[in-house]
Amino acid sequence: MSRKVNNLMYAAGPGMLGTIRTGIELTEPVDRQALEQAVRKAVERFPHFAVKMVRKGSEYVFEPNRRPFVISPEGRCVTLGSEESNDHLFAFAFDENRIFVDTTHFITDGVGKFPLVKTMLHDYLSVLHPDEAFDTQTIVPAGGVPEAAMEADPYPQDLLPENPIGTAARPEKVFMLPNQPKGYEHADEWTSFVFGVSQKDMMTHASSLDGSPATFIASLMYKVITECYPDSHLPVVCGMQHQFRKALKKPHSHLCHVNVAPIVYPARLRDKDAELLNTIARGSLIIRADDDNDVLTINKHVRNEKAIRDMTLEEKREYMRKVILEEIGENTFEVSYTGRVPWSGLDKYIKNVVPYLDMTLSGGLSIEIFSVRDVFSINLMQRSGDRKYAERFAAMLKEFRISFEENEPERFGICGFRVPD
DSSP states (O other): OOEEOOGGGGGOBTTBOOEEEEEEEESSOOOHHHHHHHHHHHHHHOTTTSEEEEEETTEEEEEEOOSOOOEEGGGOOOEETSGGGTTOSOEEEEETTEEEEEEETTTOOHHHHHHHHHHHHHHHHHHHOTTOOOOOTTSOOTTOOOHHHHOSOOSOSSOOOOOOSSOOOOOSSOOOOSSOOOSGGGGGGOEEEEEEEEHHHHHHHHHHTTOOHHHHHHHHHHHHHHHHOTTOOSOEEEEEEEEOHHHHTOTTOOSOOEEEEEEEEOGGGTTOOHHHHHHHHHHHHHHHSSHHHHHHHHHHHHHHHHHHTTSOHHHHHHHHHHHHHHHHOOOSEEEEEOOOOOOTTGGGGEEEEEEEOOGGGSSSEEEEEEEETTEEEEEEEESSOOOHHHHHHHHHHHHTTOOEEEOOOEEOOOOEEOOOO
């Protein structure tokens, strides 16, 4: 049976991949046979992700895809939606101790795909460690996906009443990092700097400043950037990723429900301490990312759905690409934090979890925060290998007496994405 695609899918294509890769580093080498068994089960457990995108006239629809998910050795990326991925919008890979899960933000986000990642890891580790008693309460059983998670269109048909308490306005001109090559043709320069940071140390500071890991890291990165560019007087904007499932009243939806809330740091804050910066970041989120403001994002989706209804396919593509770029806005850097996730004992075999993003949609510096046991895995991603931001970030952590381990810089790639002609 065909089902509707999220209107975000019309923005996808070779010029806008929106791909997200999650790398899970295990404590032992990956067993390919066990991984293949776990991935085979994923097709049964997550039928809403086991789909292919098909063109029907001026529309895209999802249809069930009975072909197996592709599993590539050596961490290889494939083109999603193509024969290379068996037409799937999900793909898997492995390399030494790491398993990779690839998909695109046009179909889901970190919260939406976490049940698949966690359940796949449970099935995989259960093969290798049959005597291990993992907590299975939050593991998705075969054929037992909640109907709410599979819902193709969780949005209302009509606009919701709006009562915002702030705006998402950005300054006319924003400071942008220099020497950050743009476009996919420079993707071979994308570099990841991963820090394993003590949760206890960082939360001691974040809590004392009435903040969260996301606002604390945003404030540190603002200080890093202003130290690197002391002569710039343009405002710095952090695009804080924030999900709006609560306002939508669809907590289990698998779709992408990520909003970008701007935190604006005007130049006059340049010499202020971390306490004030964190208060400003926290306040910005309160007034720009509360439920009432999230209704604005929901209503944008409803308006877009109505606007594209009678368009040609090419018009839909062009319209939604503009919508995506406008909603992301122009940011100096971005921060995303999925929140503390329940690993149910699986993390005994996990060293770290590192998400990788499509850097063409960033300001040139994106930070992903993920938690495993007592460590925050903080991934600084750049469109270049410039070390100065990572070096200053490390110095800032030392200044705050936050213990950490730093990985060697890594060049990373993401999957391509093909849409039906």
